[in-house]
Amino acid sequence: MAGNVWVLAEHWRGRLSDPTFELLVLGRELAAGLESRLEAVLLGHRAKDLAGSLGAADSVLTVDHPSLAEPNPEAYCLALAALVEERKPRSLLVPLTNVSADVPSLLSARLRISLANFCRDVRVLDGGLHARCLLYGGKMETTVAVPGSPAVLGILPGSRAGSEARVDRTPSIEEVEVALPSEGRVRFAKYIEPAAGDVDITQQDALVSVGRGIQTRDNIALAEELAEALGGVVSASRPVIDQGWLPLTRQVGKSGATVKPKLYLAAGISGAPEHVEGMKSADLIIAINTDPQAPIFTVAHYGIVGDVLDVLPALSEAVRARKGIHA
Amino acid sequence: MALTTTEPAEAATEITLDNLLESPQGRNLLTCIQCGVCAGTCPYGDVMDYPPRRIIGMLRAGLIEDVLVSDSLLHCVACYACMAKCPRGLRLTEVLLPLVKEQVFSRLPEVPAELQKALANTLRYGNPMGESARKRAAWAKTAGVPIRVLSEDPRPVDVLWFVECYTSFHPRGQDNSRATAKILHALGVDFAILGNEEKCAGECARLVGEAGLFETLMDYHMALLHKYKFNRIITSGAHAYDAFKYEYPSLGFDHAVEHTTPFFARYLDSLRPLLKRRLDYTVTYHDSCCLGRHNGFYEEPRRLLKAIPGVKLVEMPHNRINSICCGGGGGGMWLDTYFKAKGRERLADRRVKEAVGTGADVLAISCPYEISRFEDSLKVLGYDKKMVVRDVVELLAEAMEGAP
Amino acid sequence: MNTLVLMKMVPDIVEELEVGPDGKSLDLESLRLIVSERDDHALEQALLLKERRGGSITTMAIESPDIDDVLFTALAKGSDRAVKVAGAASPLATSEAAALLARILPDVPNLMPVDLILTGCQAIDDLDGLLAPCLAERLRIPYLGIVTGIDVDTEAGRATVLKEYAGGVRGEYAVSLPAVLGIQAAEKPPRYVPVAKVRATMKSRTIDTVPAPARDETSQLEILQMTKPEATGRAEMLEGSPEEVASKVADMLSARGLV
Numbered sequence: 001m002a003g004n005v006w007v008l009a010e011h012w013r014g015r016l017s018d019p020t021f022e023l024l025v026l027g028r029e030l031a032a033g034l035e036s037r038l039e040a041v042l043l044g045h046r047a048k049d050l051a052g053s054l055g056a057a058d059s060v061l062t063v064d065h066p067s068l069a070e071p072n073p074e075a076y077c078l079a080l081a082a083l084v085e086e087r088k089p090r091s092l093l094v095p096l097t098n099v100s101a102d103v104p105s106l107l108s109a110r111l112r113i114s115l116a117n118f119c120r121d122v123r124v125l126d127g128g129l130h131a132r133c134l135l136y137g138g139k140m141e142t143t144v145a146v147p148g149s150p151a152v153l154g155i156l157p158g159s160r161a162g163s164e165a166r167v168d169r170t171p172s173i174e175e176v177e178v179a180l181p182s183e184g185r186v187r188f189a190k191y192i193e194p195a196a197g198d199v200d201i202t203q204q205d206a207l208v209s210v211g212r213g214i215q216t217r218d219n220i221a222l223a224e225e226l227a228e229a230l231g232g233v234v235s236a237s238r239p240v241i242d243q244g245w246l247p248l249t250r251q252v253g254k255s256g257a258t259v260k261p262k263l264y265l266a267a268g269i270s271g272a273p274e275h276v277e278g279m280k281s282a283d284l285i286i287a288i289n290t291d292p293q294a295p296i297f298t299v300a301h302y303g304i305v306g307d308v309l310d311v312l313p314a315l316s317e318a319v320r321a322r323k324g325i326h327a
Numbered sequence: 328m329a330l331t332t333t334e335p336a337e338a339a340t341e342i343t344l345d346n347l348l349e350s351p352q353g354r355n356l357l358t359c360i361q362c363g364v365c366a367g368t369c370p371y372g373d374v375m376d377y378p379p380r381r382i383i384g385m386l387r388a389g390l391i392e393d394v395l396v397s398d399s400l401l402h403c404v405a406c407y408a409c410m411a412k413c414p415r416g417l418r419l420t421e422v423l424l425p426l427v428k429e430q431v432f433s434r435l436p437e438v439p440a441e442l443q444k445a446l447a448n449t450l451r452y453g454n455p456m457g458e459s460a461r462k463r464a465a466w467a468k469t470a471g472v473p474i475r476v477l478s479e480d481p482r483p484v485d486v487l488w489f490v491e492c493y494t495s496f497h498p499r500g501q502d503n504s505r506a507t508a509k510i511l512h513a514l515g516v517d518f519a520i521l522g523n524e525e526k527c528a529g530e531c532a533r534l535v536g537e538a539g540l541f542e543t544l545m546d547y548h549m550a551l552l553h554k555y556k557f558n559r560i561i562t563s564g565a566h567a568y569d570a571f572k573y574e575y576p577s578l579g580f581d582h583a584v585e586h587t588t589p590f591f592a593r594y595l596d597s598l599r600p601l602l603k604r605r606l607d608y609t610v611t612y613h614d615s616c617c618l619g620r621h622n623g624f625y626e627e628p629r630r631l632l633k634a635i636p637g638v639k640l641v642e643m644p645h646n647r648i649n650s651i652c653c654g655g656g657g658g659g660m661w662l663d664t665y666f667k668a669k670g671r672e673r674l675a676d677r678r679v680k681e682a683v684g685t686g687a688d689v690l691a692i693s694c695p696y697e698i699s700r701f702e703d704s705l706k707v708l709g710y711d712k713k714m715v716v717r718d719v720v721e722l723l724a725e726a727m728e729g730a731p
Numbered sequence: 732m733n734t735l736v737l738m739k740m741v742p743d744i745v746e747e748l749e750v751g752p753d754g755k756s757l758d759l760e761s762l763r764l765i766v767s768e769r770d771d772h773a774l775e776q777a778l779l780l781k782e783r784r785g786g787s788i789t790t791m792a793i794e795s796p797d798i799d800d801v802l803f804t805a806l807a808k809g810s811d812r813a814v815k816v817a818g819a820a821s822p823l824a825t826s827e828a829a830a831l832l833a834r835i836l837p838d839v840p841n842l843m844p845v846d847l848i849l850t851g852c853q854a855i856d857d858l859d860g861l862l863a864p865c866l867a868e869r870l871r872i873p874y875l876g877i878v879t880g881i882d883v884d885t886e887a888g889r890a891t892v893l894k895e896y897a898g899g900v901r902g903e904y905a906v907s908l909p910a911v912l913g914i915q916a917a918e919k920p921p922r923y924v925p926v927a928k929v930r931a932t933m934k935s936r937t938i939d940t941v942p943a944p945a946r947d948e949t950s951q952l953e954i955l956q957m958t959k960p961e962a963t964g965r966a967e968m969l970e971g972s973p974e975e976v977a978s979k980v981a982d983m984l985s986a987r988g989l990v
Contacts, residue, residue, distance in 0.1 A: 012896070018988055070902065073864065073874055098896050101853070102876040102913065105860040109829065109868035114951035115860050130955070136855045137744045140757070141960050144858070145953040162988055185873035185907040192893070192901045203895075206989065212706065230990065239707050248668065256664070263989050273497060274699075277456075284987065286980060287966060295498070302983070303966035304976050314977035322981045322990050438923040450926060451765070452745065459746045461761075539927025 003090035003149060005031040006061075008080075009042040009054055010100050012071065016050050019095035021162030023155055024056040026122060027093050028165075031058075033124025036090055040171070043079050045069035048173070055169030061087075062173060065180045070188040071099045075180055077106035082178045084111060084150055091129060091151045093122075104154040116146045117154040129153070137281065158262075158283075199233050201250055206232025206263040209252055209279070210240055213268015213289060213308045217245040222312040223267055229319040230263065237275045253278035265315075267308040271296025288312075344391060344426050352422045358415050359383045365409035365419060370652050370674050371402040379409050379419045382427055395430045401439070401665065403428065404674065405534040405657030407620040411648055420621070421573065425534060428657070432536025445661040446537055449544075453526030454492040455661065464490075464522040466501040472512040476522035483556035485517035488587075489571070491564030492527045493695035499702065500695050506724035507563055507587055513601055513727060514594050518561075524551055528567035533574070535658025541574070549578045559583040561590045563720075565617035565694040566656065572622075586618055588693045588719055592627035595634060602726040605637040610722070611687035612640065613678065613701070614650035615694035628693050628719050635726045641685045643678075651678045655696030679704040683714055690716045732786030732885045734777045735842070736810065737832065737850040737862065738802075740764035740795045744855065748959075755954045766801045769851020775917035776881060777849050778809050784883055787811040789842060793819050793828055799938060800929075807924045807932040812939065814839055819943035824950035825857045829865035834944050836870070845909060846885055852876045852913030859950045863913030873906050876913030883908070 007023045009016060024040065031038040040057040042050060045068050051060045061083065067075040080103065084092070094104045096118065108115035116122075116131040120141070123130050129146040131153060146153065194200070201207060208227040214220055223234045234250065241251045252259055253275040264282035268289060269275060276299050279285070287300035288311045297303040304311055347353035359380065366378035376399035377385070385394050394400070403424055410419040417423070432438070438446075448457035467474040475484065488511070493500035511518050526544055533541035560582055562568050571584040591598060610632055618624045625647045632638055645651050652659075654674030659666075663673065679701055682690045690701055698716055705711040717725075742748060742757060743765035749758035777788045789812040790805035792798050802813035819831060837843055853861050853876075867874030879901065880893030885908065894902045895915055906912070969976045984990040 022988070072904075073876065077868070098877050098894075102861055102864040102874070105864035106868055106874070108826065108860050109865040115826070116952060117857055117860060133858055134960070135858060136742050136748055136757075138960065139744050139748045140750070141958050142755075142858060142954055143956040143958075145955055147951055147953065158988060161986065185910075186875055187905045189891075189903040189905055191896075192903060194900065203897075205897075230984075238703075242667070242707050248664070251664075262987075263984065273456075284989070285966075292968075297966045297968075300966040302980070303968045304980075305968065306973060306976065310973040311976065314973035315980060318974070318977035318981035319984065319990055322985050433925050433928070437919070440920060443920075443923040446923065457745060461746065537925060537927075539925050539930055543926055543930075 003088050004037045004039045005034065006089045006092040007038065007040050007057065008092065008094045008100060008103065009040040009050070009060070010095050010097065011042070011044060011047060011050055012099050016053055017095060017097060017099065018162050019097055019155070019157045021056070021165040022157065022160045023093045023095055024054070024165035025160035025162060026155065028056065030091065030093075030122060030124055030129070034090055034127070039089070041080070041083065041092075043068045043076055051173045052170055053166070055167045055171045056165035057171050059172045059174060062175050063178050064175065065178065067180050067182070067184055072184065072186055072188055073102055073106055074184045074186040076100075076103050077110060078180055079178045080107055081110050083176065089150050091149070091153060093153050093155055096154045096156050101154065104152040108152050113150055113152060114146050114148045115152045115154065116144050119153050119155045120159055122153055122155070199249060201233060201235045201252065202257050202259050204232050204259070204261050206230040206265075207235045207252070207259060207261045207282075208232060208265045208267060209235040209237065209269060210267050210308070211237040211269030211275075212239045214240065215268075215309070217243070219309060220245055222309065222316070226265070226312050226316040226319065229316050229323070232261070232263065235259065237269045237272075266296050266300065267312060269296055270294045271299060342422065342426065344430055347423075347426060348386065352418060356383055356417055356423060357387070359417060360415060362414060364412045364414060368408045368412045370404070370406060370408065370654075370677075371671065374669070374671060375399055375402050379413075379417070379423060382423065394427060395434055398431070398435060400424075400428050400431045401535075401658065401662060402671070403657050404652050404654050404659035405531075406616040406652035408616075408652070411620040425536070425538070428534070428536035429538045430536070439662060439665040441664050442535065442658055442661040446532060446540060449527050449529065449532055450540055454496055455527065456492065456496050458496050460526070461523055463495045463525060464520065466495060466504055467508070467520065467522070469501070470505045470508040472508050474508055475519035477519045477555050478522050478524050480519070481555055484519040485558050486511075486519075487555065487557040487560045488518050488520050489528070489560050489562040489564070489567055490520055490525060491562060491567045491695060493699070494563040495525075497695070497699060499698040503563060503695060503698065503718045503720055506718065506720040509724045509727065510591060510598070510720060514597055519557075521551065528562075528564060528570040530566035530570040530574075531656060531658060531660065533570070534656060545570070545575060545578060549575070549580065552580070557582065559585065561585050561587055563587050563695060565615050569617050569621060586624070586693070588618060588631065589624045589627040591720070591723065592630050595630060598631075598723070599634050602635050602723065604726045604728050606635055606722065606726055607637040608689045608722075609639045609641055609687040610689045610691045611643050611682050611685045612646075612691045612719075613643070613653070613682065613697060614647055615692065615697060616650070616652050616656055618693055619650055620648055628691070631719055631723060632691060635722055638722070641687050643681045643685055645681060651681065653678060653694070653697045653700045655694075655700050660696055660700075673704065675700040675704040676708060679708060679710065683710050688714055689722070690714055691719055691722060692716060693719050732780070732784050732847070732883055733845040734780060734786060734788045734847045734849060735845045736770075736774045736777045736788060736790045736805070737848065737866075738770040738774065738790060738792045738805070739767050739828070739854065739862075740798055740801065741767045741854050741856050750957050750959065755957050757957070764795065764797050767851050767854040769853060769914055771921045772917040773849040773851050773914040774805055774808065774810070775919065775921040776914050777847075778922070779918055780847075780881060780883060781809065784885075786846075789814060789845070791816070791839075793823060793831065793943070795821060802938050803933045803936065804924060804929050806936050807929045808922060813936075814842070814939045814941060816943050817940045820946055824859045824952070825854070825862050826860045826865055826950050827946070827948060829860065829862055829869055830948045831943060831946070832866055833869035835941060839941050847881075847883065847890065847909065848911040849914055850911070852878065852915045859952050861913065863911050867911035870911070873910045874913070875904055875906050875910070877915045878912045879916045880918055881912065
């Protein structure tokens with residue numbers, strides 16, 4: 001039987017991240033294919049209560065140390081390297097987010113083990129791991145065989161539906177002692193929250209972007225409602241900014257910002273080249289416009305011919321209902 | 328008073344700000360009488376800290392450094408208004424301003440982001456939009472008429488059509504190119520384009536102060552043009568026209584060059600019978616700065632428009648030499664955010680209000696920048712249902728529709 | 732304060748990328764290279780630090796097509812020195828580049844020790860790892876990535892580094908020097924340098940060249956295939972009343988973990 005499939009249980013500010021659950025779903029598939037067990041690895045400080053949510057794994061290894069209280073590449077790498085050398089897993093899946101994206105590289109270089117980065121999918125083939133990796137800004141997909149044991153895989157968010165891993169089962173939890181320096185060479189000091197009202201639209205996962213179709217300044221509230229329900233913010237094309245209805249910091253396009261959010265909702269935007277330039281790389285583009293010939297529909301993934309003043313409130317309600325939030 | 332034709336820049340000693348006052352052009356500048364007509368006629372005159380009058384004054388007083396560290400000259404959209412009105416005929420927009428702006432540009436602590444991107448894109452991709460050079464001639468496949476590309480078919484040709492960037496990449500610019508191709512074809516002109524080998528002529532880069540970029544592009548085009556045999560160049564770009572006419576001769580370029588509008592005006596007798604379709608439009612024509620004030624082509628576009636059956640021509644109060652620039656020249660095309668941050672009214676908005684005031688339903692233009700700038704202004708000001716923007720060649724092609 | 736900036740070229744994705752005849756790599760005909768965007772930010776951050784704190788900057792790269800342009804541009808922007816590693820096998824995987832650089836840095840004349848090594852936090856072709864953490868591990872020096880702000884106290888031997896998290900939150904860390912930092916964004920956008928200045932720099936300055944050591948490690952990954960992801964043409968139109976459409980959209984977002 002092969003060594004275990006490990007998933008780095010990523011958490012930040014008291015919450016397990018969504019990609020963690022996606023990786024548990026993926027990890028279960030790989031463990032089945034390799035005929036081995038799925039184990040979650042939880043590094044933290046006084047974070048044991050999070051372990052209870054990792055029941056999709058067969059077991060959880062936890063390491064508790066003050067230097068692991070906040071994300072710390074040095075401490076993460078030392079702890080994982082020690083665990084890997086002791087337990088010899090078959091593979092380690094790590095989510096590629098700001099918290100953990102560099103962990104695979106650190107571990108790979110330290111232990112001289114193979115690493116596949118930017119994976120959108122991993123499968124077992126003849127007892128080996130094959131990964132499909134997105135390169136060049138998503139323009140090419142490379143299929144690689146990832147040799148050796150252990151192998152590290154950096155997985156892009158969205159590889160699986162994480163909801164399948166949110167189960168009620170309590171896993172077996174093992175606390176492992178790892179010797180870590182009390183004063184590392186990388187020391188977390190504090191978090192700096194963004195200034196109120198100072199929104200960086202290039203850092204948002206979801207943007208509800210309004211164009212002339214919003215018609216009046218007051219109607220922007222409809223977009224704001226949807227943005228809030230989605231956990232994003234409102235952005236806009238130039239004509240709206242020029243009217244002074246939103247600050248310059250919200251402008252998307254040639255004269256504004258280039259954004260690459262996970263969701264870009266173009267509400268009442270015609271899709272002039274100057275605007276499209278700033279948002280065409282968004283992961284999912286949904287456009288709403290009354291004109292079926294609007295150029296935005298050639299760049300959007302999904303299109304709705306309709307009036308934003310009708311569609312936006314309907315969307316807000318549907319999203320809230322799906323989230324179980326009631327306004 | 329139309330501006331008389333000016334001679335192309337001399338190839339001899341390079342004029343710099345340092346040696347300007349000792350050169351023939353510089354001595355010429357010393358005849359400035361400080362009347363202030365330049366400042367008065369500048370479209371951004373109220374915010375231009377250093378109009379030509381003050382620049383010359385500062386030069387004379389040895390205080391030019393103050394001018395060079397100010398960013399006020401970024402407001403100069405190279406509209407030629409100052410030069411056209413100067414009672415001494417000083418070559419302000421042609422000589423003085425590019426030299427000053429080159430120094431200003433190199434001293435800017437920060438180049439405005441949109442402008443920086445446009446320049447970096449022009450250097451790398453040969454166009455300010457940052458599109459792949461390999462897509463430059465893609466529009467030609469949709470032109471509906473055969474278009475010869477010299478790189479594929481290098482035989483000698485009569486007319487080399489230099490298409491330019493906005494007319495290659497921007498959807499509305501492509502409409503212009505398709506119309507131009509249709510007219511050239513209908514007139515039986517022997518023409519070809521450079522295709523993907525063509526790059527930006529770089530005139531607006533030069534006018535904002537990036538002389539190095541302009542020279543890089545000029546060197547490139549001179550080498551490219553040497554590969555082919557042609558009699559003349561025509562161009563859809565009014566700024567490109569200026570580049571070939573006034574700058575390229577310094578590297579030995581000696582072919583005739585024309586902008587498409589005056590070129591077609593020369594063919595009016597052959598064109599007129601083809602304009603079969605009646606267009607019942609009331610049209611007001613916007614004189615572009617390069618074609619109009621700089622080169623005096625005021626009547627040619629009007630003759631073309633009047634030849635279209637059903638077109639009624641009305642004039643804006645500021646027409647011909649008094650035309651209000653669309654704000655796109657001299658780097659202005661990429662400084663909208665910069666101007667907005669400083670609270671400036673966009674010149675295109677100003678012009679569009681005037682156009683709408685004439686009651687016309689079509690605003691006719693002949694410089695590619697104007698299409699997107701005026702259409703944008705119409706949208707922002709809420710007039711886009713009242714008036715449309717059309718290039719003169721688009722109207723000509725529309726009037727030819729149904730013609731064999 | 733001495734800073735080393737590491738830069739590399741990557742495929743320019745403005746161009747259409749095509750798969751080459753071997754089915755595993757990019758077609759070289761349609762390929763154009765451009766400096767990795769994050770590396771440009773790393774250089775800018777180094778220049779800002781130099782303006783604030785003094786010191787010198789060396790910009791270094793492993794030889795590849797058009798790298799000279801990038802190095803001369805770095806010199807024109809204010810880098811004090813440019814070094815090119817010549818003769819390495821090409822192209823190199825990121826892990827191979829990290830191994831090579833770790834081996835050669837001590838042998839570059841008058842380079843080490845440096846206080847800071849800055850490079851982009853990631854590049855679009857980092858299939859088998861990110862340069863900054865891989866290099867840091869091999870050099871056995873501390874590392875922090877996704878950096879958007881740096882200040883340095885060379886006397887105290889440490890840097891105060893800002894790392895970016897979701898939602899605009901930043902984490903402040905103290906990092907002992909020397910360190911490798913993976914730059915996400917410089918505190919200001921990369922500066923423009925006029926073409927004339929770069930051309931003048933090409934005439935007046937030189938790039939130092941050092942020979943690459945013999946390769947002793949190769950990337951462990953085996954590339955089996957390279958393909959284009961499915962292309963999307965026009966939007967899939969969703970029909971129905973606003974409520975029906977909204978419901979479809981909410982389902983779609985939920986399936987993608989966006990709701």
